Amino acid sequence: MGLFDYFSGGGSEEDKRATEIRTGAVAPTRAERQRCWEARDGYFACLDTNNIVDALKDEKAAAKACKGESAVFERDCATQWVTYFKKWRVQDIQKRARLKELEAQGANRLDVNTDFAERK
Template identity: 45%
Template sequence: MGWWPFGNSQSSAEPSPPTREERQKCWESRDAYFACLDGVGVVKPGTEGKACSNENRVYEKTCAQSWITYFNERRKLAFQQKDMLAQAAAQNAAAKR
């Protein structure tokens, strides 16, 4: 017990990193949830109402909240990027005419 914050076994325990199996379950539940969102035409996770509630429940149960935030933000950004690239391609095609 001293001022040194590292190596103290009495300090609050940090959560252990997820195992390979836990990561795999998280990714599978994310993929199932996002597939459901795609099926109902929703881009932003959490705005689908009750349409994908079962998939969302499993997703939130198997993934860490920080991972959920990251995956959801990446999904929104990927759709925005896809839209911007489509607009740029359309502008390029129009400019070549």
């Protein structure tokens, strides 16, 4: 390791790439996105096991219960993605609960096609 590497933080190319992804300096590749999603799913599974819905609101409980999964999630995903996914999780759980309530009240599920019709 040279003197410049010592002052610039050194580390492997893989570590530098991971840091660039976390900070948003570079876009992740398909494989890196897949690794992020797997880390997210593992973290969410841990939250589910510990009955934690909102990891931002219940930050201390989430950190205690899912320390290892959180570290992997934060290591493998861009920082903005981590926050986004945590917020998305809460909204998705609320949406699913609301749909269950509506179905219990007799609402009918409609299949919606969001593809645009072909123009002739």
